[in-house]
Amino acid sequence: xxxxxxxxxxxxxxxxxxxxxxxxxxxxxxxxxxxxxxxxxxxxxxxxxxxxxxxxxxxxxxxxxxxxxxxxxxxxxxxxxxxxxxxxxxxxxxxxxxxxxxxxxxxxxxxxxxxxxxxxxxxxxxxxxxxxxxxxxxxxxxxxxxxxxxxxxxxxxxxxxxxxxxxxxxxxxxxxxxxxxxxxxxxxxxxxxxxxxxxxxxxxxxxxxxxxxxxxxxxxxxxxxxxxxxxxxxxxxxxxxxxxxxxxxxxxxxxxxxxxxxxxxxxxxxxxxxxxxxxxxxxxxxxxxxxxxxxxxxxxxxxxxxxxxxxxxxxxxxxxxxxxxxxxxxxxxxxxxxxxx
Amino acid sequence: xxxxxxxxxxxxxxxxxxxxxxxxxxxxxxxxxxxxxxxxxxxxxxxxxxxxxxxxxxxxxxxxxxxxxxxxxxxxxxxxxxxxxxxxxxxxxxxxxxxxxxxxxxxxxxxxxxxxxxxxxxxxxxxxxxxxxxxxxxxxxxxxxxxxxxxxxxxxxxxxxxxxxxxxxxxxxxxxxxxxxxxxxxxxxxxxxxxxxxxxxxxxxxxxxxxxxxxxxxxxxxxxxxxxxxxxxxxxxxxxxxxxxxxxxxxxxxxxxxxxxxxxxxxxxxxxxxxxxxxxxxxxxxxxxxxxxxxxxxxxxxxxxxxxxxxxxxxxxxxxxxxxxxxxxxxxxxxxxxxxxxxxxxxxxxxxxxxxxxxxxxxxxxxxxxxxxxxxxxxxxxxxxxxxxxxxxxxxxxxxxxxxxxxxxxxxxxxxxxxxxxxxxxxxxxxxxxxxxxxxxxxxxxxxxxxxxxxxxxxxxxxxxxxxxxxxxxxxxxxxxxxxxxxxxxxxxxxxxxxxxxxxxxxxxxxxxxxxxxxxxxxxxxxxxxxxxxxxxxxxxxxxx
Numbered sequence: 068x069x070x071x072x073x074x075x076x077x078x079x080x081x082x083x084x085x086x087x088x089x090x091x092x093x094x095x096x097x098x099x100x101x102x103x104x105x106x107x108x109x110x111x112x113x114x115x116x117x118x119x120x121x122x123x124x125x126x127x128x129x130x131x132x133x134x135x136x137x138x139x140x141x142x143x144x145x146x147x148x149x150x151x152x153x154x155x156x157x158x159x160x161x162x163x164x165x166x167x168x169x170x171x172x173x174x175x176x177x178x179x180x181x182x183x184x185x186x187x188x189x190x191x192x193x194x195x196x197x198x199x200x201x202x203x204x205x206x207x208x209x210x211x212x213x214x215x216x217x218x219x220x221x222x223x224x225x226x227x228x229x230x231x232x233x234x235x236x237x238x239x240x241x242x243x244x245x246x247x248x249x250x251x252x253x254x255x256x257x258x259x260x261x262x263x264x265x266x267x268x269x270x271x272x273x274x275x276x277x278x279x280x281x282x283x284x285x286x287x288x289x290x291x292x293x294x295x296x297x298x299x300x301x302x303x304x305x306x307x308x309x310x311x312x313x314x315x316x317x318x319x320x321x322x323x324x325x326x327x328x329x330x331x332x333x334x335x336x337x338x339x340x341x342x343x344x345x346x347x348x349x350x351x352x353x354x355x356x357x358x359x360x361x362x363x364x365x366x367x368x369x370x371x372x373x374x375x376x377x378x379x380x381x382x383x384x385x386x387x388x389x390x391x392x393x394x395x396x397x398x399x400x401x402x403x404x405x406x407x408x
Numbered sequence: 409x410x411x412x413x414x415x416x417x418x419x420x421x422x423x424x425x426x427x428x429x430x431x432x433x434x435x436x437x438x439x440x441x442x443x444x445x446x447x448x449x450x451x452x453x454x455x456x457x458x459x460x461x462x463x464x465x466x467x468x469x470x471x472x473x474x475x476x477x478x479x480x481x482x483x484x485x486x487x488x489x490x491x492x493x494x495x496x497x498x499x500x501x502x503x504x505x506x507x508x509x510x511x512x513x514x515x516x517x518x519x520x521x522x523x524x525x526x527x528x529x530x531x532x533x534x535x536x537x538x539x540x541x542x543x544x545x546x547x548x549x550x551x552x553x554x555x556x557x558x559x560x561x562x563x564x565x566x567x568x569x570x571x572x573x574x575x576x577x578x579x580x581x582x583x584x585x586x587x588x589x590x591x592x593x594x595x596x597x598x599x600x601x602x603x604x605x606x607x608x609x610x611x612x613x614x615x616x617x618x619x620x621x622x623x624x625x626x627x628x629x630x631x632x633x634x635x636x637x638x639x640x641x642x643x644x645x646x647x648x649x650x651x652x653x654x655x656x657x658x659x660x661x662x663x664x665x666x667x668x669x670x671x672x673x674x675x676x677x678x679x680x681x682x683x684x685x686x687x688x689x690x691x692x693x694x695x696x697x698x699x700x701x702x703x704x705x706x707x708x709x710x711x712x713x714x715x716x717x718x719x720x721x722x723x724x725x726x727x728x729x730x731x732x733x734x735x736x737x738x739x740x741x742x743x744x745x746x747x748x749x750x751x752x753x754x755x756x757x758x759x760x761x762x763x764x765x766x767x768x769x770x771x772x773x774x775x776x777x778x779x780x781x782x783x784x785x786x787x788x789x790x791x792x793x794x795x796x797x798x799x800x801x802x803x804x805x806x807x808x809x810x811x812x813x814x815x816x817x818x819x820x821x822x823x824x825x826x827x828x829x830x831x832x833x834x835x836x837x838x839x840x841x842x843x844x845x846x847x848x849x850x851x852x853x854x855x856x857x858x859x860x861x862x863x864x865x866x867x868x869x870x871x872x873x874x875x876x877x878x879x880x881x882x883x884x885x886x887x888x889x890x891x892x893x894x895x896x897x898x899x900x901x902x903x904x905x906x907x908x909x910x911x912x913x914x915x916x917x918x919x920x921x922x923x924x925x926x927x928x929x930x931x932x933x934x935x936x937x938x939x940x941x942x943x944x945x946x947x948x949x950x951x952x953x
Contacts, residue, residue, distance in 0.1 A: 204485055205493045205506035324430070324502055325844060329871070333431065368492045375486065 068145075068165050069172070069194070071360075071384050076172055076196065078163055081142035084108075085161050085172045088387040095147070097174025098158035099124065099239060102389040114149050116184075117157030119268035120239060136185065152176040153187030154340050155240030156269060162190050170194040171354065175390065177339070178346040179211055181244045183273050187350070195356035199364030200341040200390030201319050202372075208319065208343040214336050215248035221315060221334055223253050226291030231312040235332070238262045238297045240340050241317055243269060245295060251276045257284050259296035259305075284308060301331075319343070319391055341391050352377065363388040418518040421449055422457065423551040426558075429568050435575075438568055442576035451602045452520035458577065459598035462570045463667075465562045466599075469529040470537055472500060475560060478538055479504045482545070495891045498839035501557030508545055508553065515547040522559060524599055571812050581607055586621070586811045593668055594618035616657040619664040620690060620736045620744065624813040628802065628821040632782045635802065635819075642748065642805050643777040643785055645797040646820055647731050648706050648907070649696035650713075654730060654771075656681060656689040657740075663695075676718060677728055677770045684762040684769065688740025691755070692809075693732040693774070701772065703731075703796045706921065707909050729770045732759065733801075736809060744809035751809070752776075792823045793950055798906065799823045825904035826946070827926055829937045831859055832899040835881045836892050838866065846881040846893065847874055849925075851903060853916060854939040859897055862916035862943070868904070868925030877928070900932040901925050908947055918943050 070077045075087030075094075083093040090107030097103050099113075099120040106125050113121060115133035122129060134140065136159065139148040149159035154175040161172040171192040180186040201208075222232045236242050238261040246266075249256060256278045258266065263280050281294060286308055294309055298316075306312070316332040319339030327335040342350060351359055351373060359381040361370040366383035373381035428441035446454050459465075480490050490507065497503040522544075529537050541560070548556055558564050574592065578585045591607055595617055635641060651666040661682050663672045672678075675695065697704040704726070712718060712726045735743055735755040743751050756773060763769045777800070779785045789800045799822035807817035830851030838847035848866050852859035869877065877899070884896045907921035917940065 203493050203496060204483065204489060205497055205503060207506065207510075322506065323497060323844065325498055325839075328430070329845075365492075365496075368489070372489060 068163060068168060069170050069196070071386070075386075078145060080165055081145035081147065081163070083112075083142060083147075086174065086388070095161050096121065097152065097161060097172065098155055100155070100175070100237075102387065103174060114157040114159045116270050117159075120157070120265060123264065123268055136188075150190050151185040151188045153178065153180070153184060156184045156243065156273070158184060160188075160190055162192065168193050170196070171356070172196040173198070173350070175200075175341060175388075176350070177342050178350060179208070181211065181247070181340070183244050183247050189350070189353045192354050192356050194358045194360070195351060195354045196360040196362060196384075197347065197351060198341065198388065198390060199347065199361050199366050199369040201339065201343050202347055202361070202365040202369030204344050206319060206322055206343040207345065208322070208337055208339060211248075211338070214338050218245065218248070218315065218317075218336055219250045219253065221313070222249070222293050225313045226254050229290050229311070231290065231309045232293045232315060233300075233306060233309055233312045234293060234295055234315040234317060234336075235298055235301060236295065236317040236338070238265045241338070242266070242295050242297070243273065243275060244338070244340070245317060246275050246278065247273070249276055249293065254291040254293060255279060255289060257281045257292055257294045259294070259300055261297045261299075262295050281305075281308075286310075339391060351379070360384045362386045363390045416448055417514075417516045417552075418449060418453055419516070419522070419548060419552040419556065421445060422453070422519050423549075423555045425457070426555050426566055427551060429566050433567070435572065438572055439576045439579065442568075442573065443580045446576070446580045446603075450518070450520075451604060453518055455598045455601065455603040455606065456519045456523050458573060458592070458603065460559070460564050461566070461568055461573050462592060463564070464598065465564060466523065466527050467530065468560075468562050469526055469532075470541065470560050472561065474534070474537065475500070475504060475541065475557070478542055479507055482542060483507045483509060495837055496844050498837060498844065499563075501554060501561050501563070504557050505550060505554040510550075511546050511548055511553075513547050514549065517544065517548070517552075517556075519559075520598075522556065526560060527599070577607065583607060589621045589811050590618070593621055594664075595670060616660065617655065617662040617670065619653040619655060619662070619668065620692075620742075620809075621811045622651065622653070622666050622692070623734075623810045623818065624666075625801065625818040625820040626813060626815050628819040632785055632802065632821070635782075638779060638782055638785070640805055642752070642803045643779055643788070644733070644774045644801045644803070645777070645792065645795055646799045646801045646822065647694040647696055647703060647774070648796060648798050649694040649703075649709065649731070652693065652695050652730070653736070654678060654681065654689075654691045654693070655737075656685045656687065659687065674713065674718075675728055676723070678730070680766065680768075680770070681762075684766055685758070686739060688737055689758070690735070690737035691730065691732050691771070692734040692736055693730040693771075695728055695730050697726050698729040698731075698772070699727060705796060705909060706907065707919075729772055731774050732771050733774050734809060747806045747808070748803060749805045789821060789823060825906060825926070826908065827902050827904050828853070828943060828946075829900050829929060829932060830862065830903050831897050831934045831937045832877075832895060832901060833859060833861060833897055834892050834894050835877075845874060845878045847878070849877075849901070851901060852897070853937060853943065854935075855916065859934075860916045860940065862914065862918060862940075863903060863905075863920045863923045865901075865903055865923045865925050869928065873928055897934050900929040900934060900937050902927040902929050908943065908950065910944075910947060916940055916943075918947065 068078060074084055074089045074091050076085040083095055084091045085095045086097055086103040087094050088105050093110045094108040096111055096113040099117045104121055111129055111131040118131055118133050121131055134149050136149055136151050139146050146164040148162045150162055152158040152160045152174055154177055163170045169192040171190050175198055176187050178187050225232045234245060236245050242262040256276060258278045259281055300306060314332045315334040315336055316330055317336045317338040319341055320326040321335030321337045357380055359373050359379050361381060361383045363386055370381040370383045373379045425441055425445040429438050480487055494503045545553055574585050574588045578588045596606060653664045655662040661672060661678055663675050663678060665671050697708040708726045712722045735751045737743060738754055759771055759773050777788050792799050802819045802821055804817040830853055832849055833852045834850035835846040836848040838845055850861050850864050852861045881895050885893045887894045903923050904926040905920040905923045909919050911919035
């Protein structure tokens, strides 16, 4: 029912693309990160909670229809519905059913409950499209509670030493997740413009601690503050105003010593909105799918593992999705960061 | 046993020290972490820590393949998946740490007992080794497992220099740095000595074999004119061999390398010195292959340096001598605080006397270049390659012999590197800081219509360029063989190197010494890269006159 072509993942029967990387007529968007939500298509379909960010990033005038989770619609005989992917606010798996066959395109997802977005839900299917960003047995993420405690302790220790704490995570998704679990009794919380911009577009019910914009930060009067900024802020003069500060980086890649040292932060926190090794394996098996399409990440290795270990019909698929990338920034965050500096 | 020892987890303290050193680039923070460690652990752990950090590693008793298979067994994965993971992580100890299932219990292991058990496994049965390693894994936390694996593999590289360890010890135990430095040099065994015994020995000369810490120079960055009056400087050539110390004490010969390895057995030609030099002599110099008073290329020595068995033929083909630079001890008295001019006079006299008794003396004095002004020095420097030298050494005539790498009184002034333009053809992922990025490159030159690989290079690009090249490689891969990718022959790089030799072992027929990337030549197309012919001509032109 689905094909991978040069525009993206295509359902011919419904004449719709999922996360196309070139402009098409109809596009279903799994989530609003820029490698999945691209500019230029005529009509978009996405979860309600993605729409404010899509309008911010793709243009206020885009034609976009919102859906709730588990709210099926029919497109030329294909029953299409969105289901929680647990990746970021509004992220969805796309379920497509036609003539008794079920496909699920999971986009980016995680099984951890981050308490910001609706947790991942297993959707039974015959064909499952999965990412493989952390598809190696070396990636085993710690329990989120431990990481959030580590972040608060690090912040507290820095504050006691008269230092500010700058913490780095994507503006959309990671920033809200970090924010949600901060302990505001430690000090003031400030946000980079790119983060503030996204926070404004979050549904009200996620209940984030109060933040101040970074341009309200007055060096002489403030110490022991925490500043949330996107990766593009690293190494820019913008950071200077927060000196003295300790730099913390939140990413699944922080599991590797090489990445921690290369990125040059003072602390790395292993916090990811993607699946680690065991989460991927659980998800793939619980869908009950016999046919697995492995996209962005360690795709050839992970597909081989699924064939060898679980005897699944797993193949690797080339896409232009990037997964979690701390080496380069997501382009839209760069642009916004520049505009807001 | 003190109260501290009751409450701390020793392996955790060591892992925390490792992490603290690893996560900062600030010297003061590293010194503070070391001092903290010395203050909380017992003496025996402290001495092992010092030994490991300054690169004294005991003989390895467990093979990589064994470690790997025990980890694979516990994790329940296939070997190919382990190998793929290792390619991404780039460090065996870390790969194993990350793949092992979480441990169920916690037990305290001291560093010294762990090291001693490991050493004793030398002749143990495989099963006993496996039990020890797997049991230990199951009782350690993740960060402890990592250092434990590092102890086994012996690749104990962490961002701390010997100088830094010396600094921390000196501060912690209220000693002079150069005293600590001297006491750490030479032969000592962490299993049989405590830190206090090592640092506070009554007589530092107890151990007759002990070398002095080497005085090392930095590369001259300013103009030589800024050094002032040339008459205050002694100019010598900088030879390309093995920097070493020859020690005659207690009627015995000891030869030490700059890496503080005792390498006496490798140089039987120096045995004769026991009868030719007076008791209590220490000479600093460069061990070189030489024939008829002229240095031979470095690679002549390489052919014999790794060998255990030195046959007559090898000794005849690669005869070694020491080019003597300095005199550190005379008649058992430390000369390092004498002015260099005086040390030099003593050295000249010493060698002259020794030569009277033996015409085959394997010692030569490093000639002093008579330069009227700095212009003349520059001319001499530009002729370095003709003498198979790396450049010049500039030493202040009144300088004392200092400890470690210092600026001010001694400078090395190397010639600019040679360069060649090569085409990138293969890439492999790097290790450590560069893990998971394609940073190990193979370059090719033209041999007629064909590109033949001629060198590998790992360093020289900026972090930003590494990312760009990595990205390019991923998009322009033609084929994969295991961890190696072959890429489109499009990118040209300028490779800098220090020497070049014909080499039948390489497909290109040449071998470079110290190759590294000088520049990414995005302005050049592959057909503008150098040819094999160019390099063979270069070898001809560099031949010693």
